[in-house]
Amino acid sequence: MLRMRRQGGSLSPSKVQCSPGTIESGRFISNQYLCRFMFLALIVILFYLPTTLTRHLLTYKRYYELPNQDMAQFCPRRYPGSKLDLGPGSYFIALNLHNSEKVVTYIIPQIQRLIDALGPDRIFISIYESGSVDNTAQWLRIYRQFLDSHHIPNEVISDQRSRSQQQHRIDYLSIIRNTVMAPLYQHRFKPDYVVFINDVFFCAEDVSRLGQRLIQGPHINMACGLDLVSEPHSEILFYDKWAARDITGAILSGNYPFFSRAQDVNRIKAGLPVPVYACWNGLTVVKAKVFDTVRFRSAPDGACLSSECTLFCQDVWKATPGNIIIDPAVVVVYDEYSAARLMNFPIAGIGDSSIPIVGTSPNPEPAPLFYDCMPMIGVNSEASRLRFLQESSSRSLNCWGFGHPLHISNRYDVAA
Secondary structure: OEEEEEEOOEEEEEEEOOOOOEEEOOEEEOHHHHHHHHHHHHHHHHHHHHHHHHHHHHHHHHHHOOOOOOHHHHHHHHOOOOOOOOOOOOEEEEEEEOOOHHHHHHHHHHHHHHHHHHOHHHEEEEEEEEOOOOOHHHHHHHHHHHHHHOOOOEEEEEEOOOOOOOOOHHHHHHHHHHHHOHHHHOOOOOOOEEEEEOOOEOOHHHHHHHHHHHHHOOOOOEEEEEEEEOOOOOOOEEOOOOOOEEOOOOEOOOOOOOOOOHHHHHHHHOOOOEEEEEOOOOEEEEEHHHHHOOOOOOOOOOOOOOOHHHHHHHHHHHHOOOOEEEEEEEEEEOOHHHHHHHHHOOOOOOOOOOOOOOOOOOOOOOOOOEEEOOOOOOOOOHHHHHHHHHHOOOOEEOOOOOOOOOOOOEEEEOOO
16 A cells, blocks of 8 residues: 655655555555556556657658649549540630639640640630739730630630729629629620639549539539648648538538538548539539529628628529539649648548549439528628628528638528
């Protein structure tokens, strides 16, 4: 038992002695077992813990020392032996760019692959760039000259327009998205499909795959990929949580497997497309007939000031049967490091181009009655946040928010 020895007027432990046992609080405790437990704990601390720490440190070391992906090999590695086939139909390619020099020299060759596969009669290139302070505008000027010289239908515009301090970001984004769509609105080209490409690293095969999803699934009006980001100290994360909502109207998680419904999780892990209420995710293909009645817009006063892309999807569901999907085989990234992580540390079901398209589309599901709103509110004032709360037409409050310590988000009535 533990014996105490008086030293300098106080009691201090002398030693731990393993005796047969002692009575404490009416319970028999074997000091022999206690000593054995302490010995085993010491073994764990001395051997298991350093091994675990070493394993984690080596993993992080691999992440930190991971070289940036050679983007010339990004598509051949993701789609080995691929023959680009976009099937029947024509495509309207739309890009909004701002300070995109780091990706525009990669985007242009992938667009050229689409042009080569479709031919000049089945494609229109529309690019709107505004307010860039890097060399984006210069690259686009050269590319416009190339398109013109090869008689590829296009409209490539660069100007110095930028959002004023008083203009809400969603108002501005809806304007510039409608600007890039002007050739279609003006009936200068009649496509079957509209492709929206953000400032991302993507493959022409990604566009083909999403287009094939719409061809093979006649009930599907819109298909998105997944946009992923990563840093050495973090897992690979889903980026566009602001715009995307699952089929129940809930915000997706940034962490894999991104969805919360069991059937959605199972489909993601199997690499199968998942039905959603809204998405954008860096790359999306939409049936052109949607734009017969739908335009990009901001929200009216008192409504949810969420992403213009979420509002677009809301209007798609109102104008058509809806039916929007995310295909996890299609993955885009924003930098070379994220591409390297994706290539060297694959995730089950993500970016798997071997998953067949035919026969794997999800069954149609109805739109939810409500969706979670993640608003970007006002400019920066407390008054604008309070005003949104008072004027909101939503039926119940659900706090999420965007970009400020005090966040406001609503469970918004999709019929409003």
